[in-house]
Amino acid sequence: MDDDLSSWAPQAAEAEAGHAPVPASAAWRPGDHPGRRQFVDIGWLPLEGDPRGGIDVTLAFETWGELNAARDNAIYVAHAFTGDSHVTGGWWSGLVGPGKPIDTDRYYVVSANVIGGCQGTTGPAHPNPLDGKPWGASFPYVTLHDMVTAEARLADHLGIDAWALVIGPSMGGMRALEWAATYPERVRAIAAVGTTAATTAEQIAWNAAQSAAIRLDPAFLDGDYYHLPDGHGPHRGLGIARAIAHTTYRSEPELDARFGRHVQDGDPLRLEGFYAVESYLEHHADKLARRFDANTYLRMLHAINTHDVGRGRGGVDTALGRYSGEALVLAIDSDRLYPLSNAERIAAALPQSGGVTLLHSDIGHDGFLVDSTGLNDAVAGLVERVAVSA
Template sequence: MTVPMSDTTALRDLPAYEAARGEADNPHSAVVRFGADTPLQLDAGGVLTPFQIAYQTYGTLNAARSNAILLCHALSGDQHAANVHPVTGKPGWWETLVGPGKPVDTDRFFVIASNVLGGCLGTTGPSSTNPATGQPYGLDLPVVTIRDMVRAQAMLVDHLGIEKLLAVVGGSMGGMQVLQWAASYPERVFAAMPIATAARHSAQNIAFHEVGRQAVMADPEWRGGRYLNEGTSPRRGLAVARMAAHITYMSDSSLHRKFGRRLQDRDGHTFSFDADFQVESYLRHQGEAFVDRFDANSYLYVTRAMDYFDLAGDYGGVLANAFKGAKTRFCLVSFTSDWLFTTADSRAVVHALNAAGAQVSFAEIESDKGHDSFLLDEPEFFAITRGFIDAAARAVGVK
């Protein structure tokens, strides 16, 4: 898609953004509300109450309640893993992997996907209404962690009457949640599949996130986080943040294959600051499309949660201690061209799991598509996922 430069300076169509806003409190999803009797403990100290979780389910829970699979989404994902997205109208972000007859087979399994704590698609986040004020939380929402997100998910799983999950599966930040699940609730996770992830966020990744946050906070329309109260929108800052992040989701070679130095439909350079190169208009489009469906403050909260993630830190600095005595079986996956979460990051987890005596398999998949590989058509990845989930189902006696 070609996005001329003028599109980035003009005000965009607001209906999509308003639709996204509407999702914050009243999403197009199932919602479970936790009241004062079930507060959420936060790593920052104190509790969050009341709060709600928005989620989607696919398939049917069997009588033994043994066929539930929890999907954990990445930074910019949400609960709409395998259904049409209510705001964008696009397919779910993991329809490649999840659906009837697919590797995560919704004909066999009861699949749960929830919006993370701090998100903006219906789980309590900074754009949700603060019941104490009747106004959006903004930065009054406490900063949340990956462990907080997982604690909330465990309450959702409780609510659904599921004692033990057949599998927890997720990529990138979703993979962090999978690792946290295995560490926090080992007895509740039969099989864990952390994909394209790490047990802690690297300095380089923190740096990229900080650039994104600064881009948002540099936008005068951010208004110290009070833009929803003031009727403004830090769209340009968030778009820049997304553009920078998007580069890190691809590999140099995939960018080269996709765009090279190809120009837009023009005869040559315009000798201007228009988007001469296809890669420029692609990035501008990525930035613009993102702000129609994502909340700027949520971007701050969720990136911060990733930055704070350091699983070993909660276990005396020894990652293996996070998995001590774990009966969970693990399958880790990395992609060769992923420079955001590298094979070395996955290997560090594998080594810790080995040291903890856990059952673990690991696949490094050849791909030139970078970090986003886990969302794309990667047959070897699909085959590995299918095999791992099938084996877990057989072991538990799920048909």
């Protein structure tokens, strides 16, 4: 394979497969069909790193079930890095839904797309109120604290004084911890799944490679690419970023067992064809490019890189020590992105968690999506410990 971006990309196989060209951005934009999304204008939101101080924000969110009269049965589900508000019937259907551990017949379940996202909430693809054009490069970089501040505004809008549970995997787990540190009185239980209390140097290093892949795509145009026609946006860089990330989401033994050194087509020795694992990564690159946005990807990387729940609070132990509610800290034994040591640090700061609940999965970090039995049992046990009114 050649070394230039054009040879490794979602576009590379699309003509052969008969797919439509990849859009410059797959972000949801005002005027698109809302689906199940609801919207709330939460007004001016202060942002930690924005020299302007903040921006006006509209949040896109979804709800399932009914809020009871006591308003104490609300559960917030915080999505992961490239996730969205569509939880049940979407990315976490094994855990959330009628009769599931988070039972939407019993609980009022809420999930919102984060600020800076690309699935309905104000983000880089949205119109800048100054000129009506997409924000693009001028959209501010946000932190997980900013995201949780926005989520708290949503809780206010819904009349929820305290969540029965805030749960999330990966970046969502980081926000569950941020909720516990920022609003300990507004959370009766948290579940931090496959995550960390502070992003490590290695995790930042993986993110740096992903960021570079996007920024070095000539079609990225420093973030102002929304005017480009389908097939001409920064989907190559975005796809490579996804391939790097997806490798960290899976374990080495799982990849080797599934693909080994199998050649899918041609003879790689002669620089013709490719290995099966390369085809697998290209498939996931194509899928993400068709549902996500490169500017949002960069802002999510920044939010994760700057994540340290102890920042400005005297350290992780002090920050989480203010929280006295129920806690579940869950790790996956094959997770090489957020390994067991990350979970152990969280559990040490949250003694009420009873330590780390360690799940076995051959898959790696993505085990929280694929191998759900142990996760479901652990979450069901936590939910039963959180009393709600009838």
